[in-house]
Amino acid sequence: MNIAILDGYVDEPACLGVPPYISPLVRYVAGGVKDSNKDFTYLTIDEYRKNSDKVKQMMGSEVLILVAGAAVPGKYLRGMPVSSKEIREISEKFDGLKISGGAKARFGLDNFEGFDYVAKKDLDASVYDFFTEKVFSNRNRTIDEWNKWSVKGAEIVKYHPDFPQPLVAEVETMRGCVRYFTGGCSFCIEPLHGKPLFRDVDDIVKEVKVLNSTGVVNFRLTQSCFFSYKAIGIGETETPTPNPDEIKKLLSGIKNAAPNLKVLHVDNANPAVISEHPVESEKIMKILVEYCTPGNVLALGMESADPAVIRANNLNATP
Incomplete structure (x- = not known):
């Protein structure tokens, strides 16, 4: 079975996949396909727009998987997420089985009329179930699947036009938001995932190691709040106590797993957590200086x- 994965790019509050970034979501989808003993070809929406040779291969595939995850589109220096017009065009032009998913589908942010299946939860889990059980489910991936598919799908980075440089692989440390029980910020989809689910340090480090062995040297850790990774008091307060020991273990583990890395950045920090816990936050700031590379920016979300x-x-x- 010929399967084409079309990367329409991801832009979510806690995840970015617009070049030079490649999102973890498209890697999970590739991992789910590989885990079902299927192979894939990969192209980006920019390659589709340029009508590259990959488009002919895509059009000849039996199955097309469109990753459309732009929930908070903005201004970009390079590339643009797939548009509504392009989604319609793709559905009309492609004759095979059409599957789509990502934030646009999950939260009803676009019209996917013409697609045979649209994942309302994790696209990778739906794809895996479809290819192994012949049933298109709507469910979230398990933590074991999360860790397994992040590794199995790592090879997809080799087919990205920006590989090996300046490609930046986003790596998820968690899902959800510590403010989930109050609804979180009105514009953000992370609280909709519920109580934060943290990946273990060893699993994150393993993913980085595999990506690095594939040729990736630039990484950014993505989450709703880096300072809340494995924090203490989740669900009891909107400002849980940061855990500097776990964060040091994570960053030092990544540096050891990818000794030739060029970029190690993080994304997003909850300013209220930093303000409420100055001692722990100062320790984390020093850890970031020690292990991360220049140009690192904490997006504080002062909207x-x-x-x-x-x-x-x-x-x-507040100010």
Whole structure:
């Protein structure tokens, strides 16, 4: 069976897959396909737009899997996520079985009329079930599948136009948000995933090691709040106590697993957590300086300084 994975790019509050970044979601999908004993070809939406040779191969495939995950589209220096017009065009042009998923499908942010199957939860889990059980399910991946498919799908990076440089592999440390029980910020989809689910340090390090052995040297750790990784008091407070020991174990493990890395950055930090726990947060800041590379930026999510806007949208921080 010929399977084509079309990367329409991911842009979510806690995940980015617009070049030069490649999202973990597309790697999980590749891992689910490989775990079902199937092979795949891969192309990006930019390669589709350029009508590259890969497009002919895609059009000749029996199955097309479109990853469409732009939940918070913005301004980009390079590349643009798949548009609504392109989604319709692809569904009309491709004659084989069409599957789609990602944030656009999961949260009803676009129209996927013409697609045979649309994943309302994790696309990788739906694809795996379809190819192994002949049933298109709508479920979340298990933690074991998460860790397994992140490794099995690592090879897809080799087919990205930016590989090996300047490609940056985003690596997830967790899913969900510590503010889940209050609904979180109104614009964000992370609280909809519920209580945070943390990956173990060893599993994250293993993924980085495999990606590095494949040729990736640039990494960014992605999550709703890096300072809340394995924090203490999840579900009891919106500002759980940071865990510097686990964060040091994680970052040092990554540096050991990929000694030739060029970039190690992190994304997103909850300013309220930092403010509430200055001692632990200072320790983490020093750990970031020790193990991460220059150019590292913590996105603090200060969306507005207007008290009315903050209240209306359940935002996290005040001036």
